[in-house]
Amino acid sequence: PWLRRAVLLAPSNTKLLNNMAQSEVDHDRTAAAARLGNWATMTAPHDVTIRTNRAIFLLINGNLAAGWQEFRWRHGKPEVALERLGLPVEWTGAALEQGTLLVWQEQGIGDEVLFVSCVRDVARQSKAPVIVECEPRLRALFARSFPEAEFIDKLKRTADTPARVDFSDLVEARGI
Numbered sequence: 001p002w003l004r005r006a007v008l009l010a011p012s013n014t015k016l017l018n019n020m021a022q023s024e025v026d027h028d029r030t031a032a033a034a035r036l037g038n039w040a041t042m043t044a045p046h047d048v049t050i051r052t053n054r055a056i057f058l059l060i061n062g063n064l065a066a067g068w069q070e071f072r073w074r075h076g077k078p079e080v081a082l083e084r085l086g087l088p089v090e091w092t093g094a095a096l097e098q099g100t101l102l103v104w105q106e107q108g109i110g111d112e113v114l115f116v117s118c119v120r121d122v123a124r125q126s127k128a129p130v131i132v133e134c135e136p137r138l139r140a141l142f143a144r145s146f147p148e149a150e151f152i153d154k155l156k157r158t159a160d161t162p163a164r165v166d167f168s169d170l171v172e173a174r175g176i
Helices: 002-009 014-026 030-043 048-060 064-076 109-126 136-145 168-174
Strands: 082-085 101-103 130-134 150-153 163-166
Touching (some): 002 014, 048 064, 101 109, 101 168, 109 130, 130 136, 136 150
Parallel strands (some): 101 130
């Protein structure tokens, strides 16, 4: 009740809207969370956290096309921001005529474990060899579990903000 009152008193406060939306998700009221995410986005259309959370609310509600499109905003979050040097254009989901598809490691180990289940679908849809960059501790497990892909250790990132990683040598050597 206190959060709801705070939102009524400050309807343009995106932090309150975001917290309220998360509370709705926690109480399994995902449609309400999506509405609040939309409201917060209208209030702060360029806020990376608001847009990323809205993406999650859309995905939770089954709006996959809009949710995945909106989820691109996560790349602006400082903890995710990464300057990827030497990569070709991002894969669109269409079958590849030639070359190899690279799936790079983006966030933490929990997300790697969560999303590795998509490797089979990615390999099937791309119709190309797939290389997955991953946490070295997970490489052997992933390789045994998903033989349709090759798993390599995560390439070194710089300590800069945003961090940088140079994929040029891998791209050239492996036809990414």
